[in-house]
Amino acid sequence: MPTHPGEPARSAPPPPLPPAPGAAPALPRPRGWRRRLLGGARSVQDPGVFHHVSLVAFLAWVGLGADGLSSSAYGPEEAFKALGAHTYLAVGLALATAFTVFVISYGYSRIIEQFPFGGGGYVVATRLLGAGAGVVSGSALIVDYVLTITISVAAGADALFSLGPHLGAWKLPAVFAVIALLVLMNLRGVKESVTVLTPIFLAFLVGHAVLIAGAVLGRLSELPALAAEVRSGYAEGLGTLGGVGMLALFLRAYSLGGGTYTGIEAVSNGLAIMREPKVHTGKRTMLLMAVSLALTAAGITLAYLLLRVSPVEGKTMNAVLAERFAAGLPLHAGGGAVGHAFVLLILVSEALLLFVAAQAGFIDGPRVMANMASDSWLPHRFSQLSDRLVTQNGVLLMGGASLAALLYTRGDVGHLVVLYSINVFVTFSLSQAAMCRFWLRGRRRHADWKRHIAVHVVGLMLCLGILGVTVYEKFGQGGWVTLALTGLLVALCFLIRAHYRGVRRNLRRLDEILPALPREASGEARALEPLAPTAVLLVGEYAGLGVHQLLAVERLFPRHFRNYVFVSVGVVDSASFKDVEEVEEVRQRTQAALARYVALARRLGFAADARMGVGTETVAEAERLCREVARVYPRSVFFAGKLVFQREKWFQGLLHNETGYALQRRLQFAGLDAMVLPVRVLGTAA
DSSP, X not given: OOOOTTOOOOSSOOOOOOOOTTSOOOOOOOOHHHHHHHOOOXXXXXXXXXXXXOBOHHHHIIIIIHHHHHGGGTHHHHHHHHTTTOGGGHHHHHHHHHHHHHHHHHHHHHHHHHOTTOOHHHHHHHHHHOHHHHHHHHHHHHHHHHHHHXXXXXXXXXXXXXXXXXXXXXXXXXXXXXXXXXXXXXXXXHHHHHHHHHHHHHXXXXXXXXXXXXXXXXXXXXXXXXXXXXXXXXXXXXXXXXXXXXXXXHHHHHHHTGGGGTTTTHHHHTGGGBOSSHHHHHHHHHHHHHHHHHHHHHHHHHHHHHTTOOOBTTBOHHHHHHHHHHHTSGGGGTTTHHHHHHHHHHXXXXXXXXXXXXXXXXXXXXXXXXXXXXXXXXXXXXXXXXXXXXXXXXXXXXHHHHHHHHHHHTTOHHHHHXXXXXXXXXXXXXXXXXXXXXXXXXXXXXXXXXXXXXXXXXXXXXXXXXXXXXXXXXXXGTHHHHHHHHHHHHHHHHHHXXXXXXXXXXXGXXXXXXXXXXXXXXXXXXXOXXXXXXXXXXXXXXXXXXXXXXXXXXHHSTTTOSEEEEEEEEEOXXXXXXXXXXHXXXXXXXHHHHHHHHHHHXXXXXXXXXXXEEESOHHHHHXXXXXXXXXXXXXXXXXXXXXXXXXXXXXXXXXXXXXXXXHHHHHHHTTOEEEEEEEEEOSTTO
16 A cells, blocks of 8 residues: 555655556466366456456346246146146136236336346345345245256256156256256356356257247147137136136136246346446346247247147156157158257257256345345355355355255255245235335326336236235145245344344444544654564454554553554455446545554554555455565564454354454464454343
């Protein structure tokens, strides 16, 4: 850090200046197995990094929209099965599915406009309905994204093993391997993982477009007979079930197909990783996803009806549909090569797209966790970024939790759909209710508020209806597990936040010393002496905690140190990693805090200097700064603070980092002297 203005000339050469704010610092060269697997580090101070890690609308459609589009592999199937022998209702079901997709998607497009920094259901519910609703929505989303990974990979395995049902024993090992691979890809970075999977997405689109168009257009001559069959089915249904019974059957099938809509929110949750202008990119991505999902889901439902598809043991209904369609191809008689190749394309692309869809869980799940961690609902470490600029802790937790869900359900997609769709519609309902409140509160500012609120009211009614029917029908078949897990996570979030609040209240007592500090220097500022004993203090924001650290060192070593050097790392976490301006704001806040520490030390009569850095990993950046200080002040002793609780408990290590001890170990092995200063935290809240 440059010498503070007004500091007397030094007898030794000044320390090297840090890089200019716009320049990217030199990064360590990749080494070891970790670097070979994950790639080299990225600098948050490189203005071009946001271009490298953000997604244009098309790539966002691949990475986030694939979650919604892939649900056409299991959502329409569950709905069609629920119709039983009353398949004539499939026409109405297809129309209702497409309508629902567009309503929910349009509602989330409005959310993107009002919340341009992303966050989806958690942020919307927190801002408009309160912290309680927000933590319920966030907890539901976290469980939902774990199940997104689980069901996507399990359904993909089902599609692949439909080619060889006798190999079903290998399903779980294959699913475990896929999840491990996806974890590795996401630890390397979001854009890398999405770009690799783009060809799979395109193959799915092309193959299913041919399948749906061929099924519908190839049977145009049969449409009059089919229409007559549907009319007679409706008439027979009215006679046997009655109007109420037929409506109840339709609503049940419509609701149990709720898995079709489960990926829609992923776009608004992942807005932070999209290319500027984010709102425009997000809305384009939402439109692409809505159109592709509506046409695919509705088209597959109609194709089931047109080709007389029924469930077959060991195969997905989409596999049966592809085989029926391939059997009607003109070239199929010539050895079956064309038909077999087409079925292979459909099932392999569907399976691989489902694996792509698991990306939404790895992209959005950690992002929701990071937002909640920034608000102290979850351990703060979940908001930290790795040197590859991904929320590494969240990615690892999502992967581990999805493996646990696979073991519990044994990869049964029917069971997973029930667990999955309940939480989705909890979040959908809260988001639509929040937007209804938004427009009601803003009706005086927005003349067209009635037009906007109407969409959210309809969306809220649809979501509550689907949620109610699904819980009623499937509560005893596993639905209670999702509700119980979400409830436990909500309770855990409240306990974690209460702990952090208790610690903050306890540490606030240290700020009582601030008003008693001298406001003016007692004498002339002392010059720095690079060869004299130097105390190097690692500090954060300017507060009583850092001041007590300074006074504690002087109390322990009275008049021993001739220089005090303050070192601080501006940590860029997921909350501040939005654009260059946000990173620059972190740098300025860190620099301002250091300036106050330096000014205080000089008022107390000490010679003072400072160094700062900006990064994602506190320990690594702090070690670099300490090594730099040691070259200028070779007789340095380094001091870092560590919270020490009156009553030590096992969970405190999870909620509070071990930065002080980790840095001490690194510096000791580098041949530098380091001490950890305890900061006492009293009371039972800890």
